[in-house]
Amino acid sequence: MDDKPAGTRSGWKQDPAGVRKNILAVAMAEFAANGLSGARIDDIAEKTNTSKRMIYYYFGDKEGLYGRVLEEAYRQVRTGEQELELDHLPPVEALRSLAEFTFDHHSRHPDFIRIVMIENIHHGAYLEKSELIRLLNAGAIQKLEAICRRGREAGLFRDDVTPLELHWHISASSFFNVSNRATFSRIFGNALFSGEGQNGLKQHLVEMVLALALKPERRPFPSRRAG
Amino acid sequence: MDDKPAGTRSGWKQDPAGVRKNILAVAMAEFAANGLSGARIDDIAEKTNTSKRMIYYYFGDKEGLYGRVLEEAYRQVRTGEQELELDHLPPVEALRSLAEFTFDHHSRHPDFIRIVMIENIHHGAYLEKSELIRLLNAGAIQKLEAICRRGREAGLFRDDVTPLELHWHISASSFFNVSNRATFSRIFGNALFSGEGQNGLKQHLVEMVLALALKPERRPFPSRRAG
DNA sequence: TGCACATTGTACCGGCTGGTTAATTCAGTC
């Protein structure tokens, strides 16, 4: 165990922060794989560098652990989103980039998607209890609001389509693309989930979102035909 | 117990078919509510008109029961879809109707959505085993294919957007609208889930789908502005 | 009626699983 101590104390042989982190990471994978009731504390403990007792020591009980995993999942994903820089782009390009980024970002974080699916199965009961998550998500739509403001100021965007609604549509496609891959591909084949298929979906999502956001007379389409 | 016997034999006092049906209905509700590992056989038996013994008699084990519930869920929903009649409508109107219907239909069947969510959590492992479901779903896209054929023949529809992709986009929004209601509304409020909000989403979904399917020069938009 | 088979009730079990008890080690402090 030659990890560098992750906590604030240095030269500390025991590593509480590292243990917590290790438990959280393993638990996230297990909950994402098996759900709240499907995950086994013993299995989580087994895959940890520490023991079952430590899980209860740091997280109280199974639901407490799940709650922290949920928070951690949101924290990781929202943090990743912050890195996207859009202010230097004109509104239409910014919206296009945001949609493409969201589509790819969700695709890169299937465990997050699965945790959110599981949380929805539980009617958002645990998310309900977390103030941290509400704070984290408060900023989730700010980029889009800024884009919409600029777009409207430039006379490009409709004003009867709200940022929230745009966010909903972008999220729906990006989320569904991961969450329902198993059943959809089983029923209709894998075509849409190949590299080519995914690019097609993404591009068409962008077209749809732009078609929705832009005033009809400002639409940059036809995508690649006469215009 | 004055149900009429549902089986093939008449004048039969015992009612195996009815018992099966009763178990399936209760189990579907329980699995939808709690997931596969979360649902309790004892609880299901309790809410049934019969006993736990009968569940094992008819369905073998818990997973067998879940598999049949999954089939039944698909059967109910796909059967309900059959009732939609679109052949008498011109292609654009037919597509609009199909999208609106799908949106509403999913909204009316939250338990089906939840079962599909749960099945996706399990990577579609049980759906994988069911030939019945594959057959049921084979026809799920035929209406859309017919619409697209007519639309292309009339010179209205693009030919680089497949029926499968249109189905994917319509499904994504309609599914997400139910599946992620809990977390989305907790984070962003209920505005989109009021009657008004839902109508707005549905109308904008239609706009997006039509914008995607139609050739640019044939788009009937601007939605309600000059044009 | 008596036979063969389908259906059902009762009582039970084994081990999995979330959670705990209590003793032990570790690191800093005086």
Added chain:
DNA sequence: GACTGAATTAACCAGCCGGTACAATGTGCA
């Protein structure tokens, strides 16, 4: 180097829960 609180270990437990054994009863048929 004894004291203290935080961190850790190992053994243990109660009851839940999926599943079963077996007897009993219902049903059509000859």
